[in-house]
Amino acid sequence: MSMHKGLVGIVAAVVVAAGALTAPTAVAAPAERQARSERRADAHDATRKAMDDAVEAGLTGVVVQVADEHGVWKATAGVGNLKTKQPRNADDRYRAGSITKTFIATVLLQLEAEGRLSLDDTVDKWLPGVVHGNGHDGTRITVRQLLNHTSGIFDYTDDLAFQLALFLPQTFAKNRYRTWTPAELMTIAMSHKPSFAPGTSWSYSNTNYLHAGMVIKKVTGNSYGDEVRARVIGPLGLHGTYMPGTDPGVPQPSSRAYSKFELPGGRIYDVTEMNPSWANSAGELISTTGDLNRFTSALLRGKLLPAAQLAEMKATFPAPLVGGDYGLGIFVRKLTCGVEIWGHSGGLHGSNSEAVTTADGKHSLALNFNDDWGVGSMKIIEAEFCGGS
Numbered sequence: 443m444s445m446h447k448g449l450v451g452i453v454a455a456v457v458v459a460a461g462a463l464t465a466p467t468a469v470a471a472p473a474e475r476q477a478r479s480e481r482r483a484d485a486h487d488a489t490r491k492a493m494d495d496a497v498e499a500g501l502t503g504v505v506v507q508v509a510d511e512h513g514v515w516k517a518t519a520g521v522g523n524l525k526t527k528q529p530r531n532a533d534d535r536y537r538a539g540s541i542t543k544t545f546i547a548t549v550l551l552q553l554e555a556e557g558r559l560s561l562d563d564t565v566d567k568w569l570p571g572v573v574h575g576n577g578h579d580g581t582r583i584t585v586r587q588l589l590n591h592t593s594g595i596f597d598y599t600d601d602l603a604f605q606l607a608l609f610l611p612q613t614f615a616k617n618r619y620r621t622w623t624p625a626e627l628m629t630i631a632m633s634h635k636p637s638f639a640p641g642t643s644w645s646y647s648n649t650n651y652l653h654a655g656m657v658i659k660k661v662t663g664n665s666y667g668d669e670v671r672a673r674v675i676g677p678l679g680l681h682g683t684y685m686p687g688t689d690p691g692v693p694q695p696s697s698r699a700y701s702k703f704e705l706p707g708g709r710i711y712d713v714t715e716m717n718p719s720w721a722n723s724a725g726e727l728i729s730t731t732g733d734l735n736r737f738t739s740a741l742l743r744g745k746l747l748p749a750a751q752l753a754e755m756k757a758t759f760p761a762p763l764v765g766g767d768y769g770l771g772i773f774v775r776k777l778t779c780g781v782e783i784w785g786h787s788g789g790l791h792g793s794n795s796e797a798v799t800t801a802d803g804k805h806s807l808a809l810n811f812n813d814d815w816g817v818g819s820m821k822i823i824e825a826e827f828c829g830g831s
Contacts, residue, residue, distance in 0.1 A: 486515050488829025489822060493519040496811070496818030502700050503530040503812050507731035508826060509739060510805040514732070522697025522812060524710065531695040535682050535730055536810045537718065538795050539788025542685075542727035546654050547589050547771025548741060549669045551751040559661050561586035561754065561770075565593075565653060568660045573653065575632040583640045585657060588650040589770035590759050596634040597647035598627045608720060611703050611711055614791070618713070621688050622720040627652055644759050644768065648724035651771075655723025666723045678740055682730035690715045692728060699792025702815045710813075713792040725790060731808035734797035738785050741772075742803035756784070765820075779828035789814060798823060 486508060493504050496519070503520030516532040553559050565573050565588065566580035573580030578595060587593040598604060607613050631649040638645065655666035662669055667685035675683050692699075692714060699714045718726040729737075744752055758767030758774055764787070766775035774784050775798075785798030792812060796819045799806035807826050809819060 485512070486517070486826065488825035490517055490519075492818070492822040492825035492829075493517060496520075496816070496821065499816065499818070501811055501813055501816045501818055503697060504809060504818065504822070505530045505532055505534050505536075505697075505731055506807065506809045506822060506826075507532070507735055508805075508807050509735040514735075516731070524698065524700065528697075530697050530812065533682070533695050533730060533732065534810065534812075535692055535694075535696045535728055536795065536812065537692065537699070537716075537788075537790055537793040538727040538729045538734065538797070538810075539721070539725045539790045539793060540648075541729070541734065541786045541788040541795060541797050542721070542723065542725045543651050543654075543771045544741070544786045544797075545670050545674055545727060545737075545771075546651055546658070546666060546723050547755060548746055549658055549666065549673055550585065550589065550654060551747050551755055551770065552673055553658070553661055554754075555748050555751045559585065559657070561589070565657070568657045569653065572628065572656070573632070576635045578632055578636055579640075585654070586754075586770065587640055588654050588657075590644075590757075590768055591646050591650055591761070592641050592644050592759055593647065593650055594636040594638040594640050594643070594645070595647050595649045595653070596631045596637060597645070598631040598649050598652070601630045601634065604630055608791075609703060611705070611709075614703070614711075614713065618716045619690055620720075621717055622722070624652055624656060624722060627720070627722065644761050646761070646763055646768075648721075651724035652722050658723075674737065674746065678733075678736055678746075680729070680733040680737060682728075683733045683737075684728055685726055686718055686728055687726070688717050688719050690717045697812045700813045701792045702813075704815070716791055718790075721790060725788060727788075731810065734795075734808035735799070735806040738797050738799040738808070739803040739806045742784055742799050742801060777824055777828050779824075781827045783823065783827060787819065794819060796823060800827075 503522050505518045508515045518530040518532050521527050522530040562584050564581050565583045583593045607617050658666040658669050698712055700710050701713045740746055755770040758769045761768035764773045766773050776782050782801055783798040788795040794811040794814055797808040
């Protein structure tokens with residue numbers, strides 16, 4: 443799921459230690475340990491092939507991390523820098539795009555669990571007069587409808603003038619360091635009519651999560667970034683994850699990010715540096731595959747939300763755009779082998795990411811392509827969760 447729709451070792455040590463403590467008499471001989479290691483590696487052969495196939499088909503580079511009952515498996519394919527041909531780093535930081543939405547929804551559900559708001563509160567209760575004009579009416583839209591994209595609020599990233607300002611090479615070069623304020627983005631959205639009456643349909647809108655970030659600020663008195671840090675990033679120890687605000691850089695280790703701006707001719711542009719304020723609480727997050735696996739697994743295991751709030755998050759609405767159903771900042775897809783995966787995708791300039799896990803949180807996968815012009819994510823996901831079946 444893209445921001446722009448015209449366009450996603452510690453665990454292993456714990457597992458080994460737990461095995462040694464619980465079964466001291468069953469210590470494997472060196473040859474047996476090697477055989478087990480090879481079997482675990484073989485389990486990801488289909489995933490590795492899907493990664494290599496994506497690069498051979500013309501994508502720049504991909505980093506994947508899987509966490510399951512056997513521990514952590516990391517792999518890369520392709521390059522992180524087209525000039526130097528340096529390969530991607532398995533611990534790369536990257537722009538996670540709309541995976542930000544799952545973090546934002548988690549914070550709002552935590553606030554509901556604390557009794558500080560209700561998902562059935564109207565947007566106007568917390569943001570009086572903000573959602574209005576051209577048929578938009580914040581008194582008829584709930585916080586829940588923001589989070590599951592049933593509000594009908596127009597997506598500011600669908601505005602033609604906005605797209606022309608950021609999604610052409612020349613205008614991107616001009617505006618890549620520009621700071622966009624929430625008020626500017628809101629004005630763009632409210633200049634259009636709603637997509638539909640609240641609650642009557644589903645349509646992905648980044649404006650919904652722009653509002654959600656504003657609600658967090660109104661309820662807590664703190665920015666959404668501060669609340670995400672205090673409630674999710676800090677407690678889970680996500681050391682490679684942060685909200686950059688207006689900072690245009692991506693800290694090391696990281697790869698370069700590339701875009702073709704969907705133009706003919708195949709010219710590739712380096713879009714690594716970019717002020718992500720235009721994505722705001724809908725998509726500014728920077729993270730790593732390891733951190734996103736830890737986050738999605740903890741979320742689905744109930745480590746971040748009480749059972750009632752997790753159930754609300756998982757109450758879904760049909761969402762053809764994501765190839766499944768959409769809950770509150772999270773989707774569910776059924777793969778070809780019948781496995782259900784929960785998570786989110788994210789895409790913006792030069793970055794395409796996924797973070798998914800099984801319903802029990804025991805088998806997680808996160809990936810990132812450092813380009814935005816191809817497909818390959820679902821083939822990798824299918825290979826990992828279905829390839830060995």
